[in-house]
Amino acid sequence: MIELSIRDGRRKMVNYFSLAVLCALAFAAIAPLFFIFAYLLLRGWGGLSWSFFTEIPRPVGESGGGMANAITGSLVLMGLSSALGVPLGLACGMALSELKKTRTAKALRIAIDLLTSVPSIVIGLFAYALVVVPLKGYSAWAGGFALAIVMVPIVARSTEEILKLVPSAVHEAGLALGLPRWKVLMRLILPGVRTGITTGILLALARVSGETAPLLFTAFSNSFGFRGLSSPIASMPVQIYTYATSHDETWRQLAWTGALVLVFVVFLLNLVTRILTRRKI
């Protein structure tokens, strides 16, 4: 009996110890997140002001100015990429869920997974060849196109996953009313899963809002503000990259503050998706 309880005690201790190690490792894994956020706050907070959001950057050497051009640029780019990427992604997702296990669906699924893993710089090159070259110049169109390609697989897979959760009985109920398949899907199934689909779109937006590589030689940059969709357009990540690597103190401060704002927006998008998914789909 005594023997047993000693062994019991040892087992408990081993248990306790390994749990502690696991917790420490888990903390180590997420520690960078806290450091990043703390450091961004430290460096970026001081630069936060009204003019950061309303003014365009000043020339090198002058103090003041803001990132209004990059902020509107990012919004325009996200709008453009959603306008193209969301319908395409939804269409792919719906096609996947309709085609189920057919050969076409398998091929499409592999293609979409491959697209997810294509490095985003390569997507930028692709957009360069397909849009920048024919249009003879960097443009918001090209940047939006590149970001749309990043969005498509994310929206497609999340849409497919959400639609998989809808029981086939609901589908059959629609068919049994004498409605064609596409109407059942678009008008009766989709409204029931709109929260889930919105979640997927927000996640894709969060991902795209921080993408830099695909924009470098598509949207390029501009420091004057919005000049139309056929002109180069600034964006938060590209502007942060440019300013952070510059030697101007004011610009470097703008980069820190910009990074803080960007991270905050991405956090916010993720938070909203969290809240949406916690409510039932």
Next chain:
Amino acid sequence: MEPTLESPVSPKLSVSDGSALETKRLSAWFGDHHVVKDISLVVQKNDVFSLIGPSGCGKSTFIRCLNRLHEETDGASVSGEVLIPGAGRRDNIYASGVDPVSIRRRVGMVFQKPNPFPGLSIFDNVAAGLRLAGVMRRNILDEVVEMSLIQAALWTEVKDKLKKPGTSLSGGQQQRLCIARALAVKPQILLMDEPTSALDPISTARIEELVMKLRNDVTVLIVTHNMQQAARISNQTAFFLMGELVEVGPTKSIFTKPKDTRTEQYITGRFG
């Protein structure tokens, strides 16, 4: 009514007078699994026609052939004829060129588990069939939704909360909602696949009651594994066994003097 077990396929198709539906040598498969075998039977207008038989004998598959829903399953196939007056192409719903979508408007269906459209309100659930067929006039929709809900004996319970989601109702209410939804498109025939098997006795009784009233407006084919239910609500009964039609006739005679010993064994509870 004479069972038409061995009626041959007539070269000239037409539906006999007074019949709501007729199957001729109807067979159905899942892949090469032959689950409905050569079924020929006639359902008269305004019948409540029940289909009984042990589970797995092909009752669901059979009625899913009657609104061409069976073919929506991967690998499923059908042969034979199903005649429904007014269905077009000399009224065989499987004639080439007949659109399954138009057939399903004539032949409504209620499923085993209540399946309201998630995210749609009670009103929108009932209005779905009409609305998506292009009926937009608010007063027509209002009227049809109210009528259908009255027919489905649900109106008094939901008339003050038509905007609430259909899924917020209890199981029994959801099933009546599904009945209202099917009735709203004014089908000639209503197929019901064990509509009460997922419900409590009180909900079951309400649905049985409303089915008996429905027969004035629509011909009902109802699958049930509950023989008392078949006896209570139907005037014709067909007994299926392993994909075959063993016996069909007036419910009373099936239950009191079955001709086939297998029917007798089943209704006396010796197998199934």
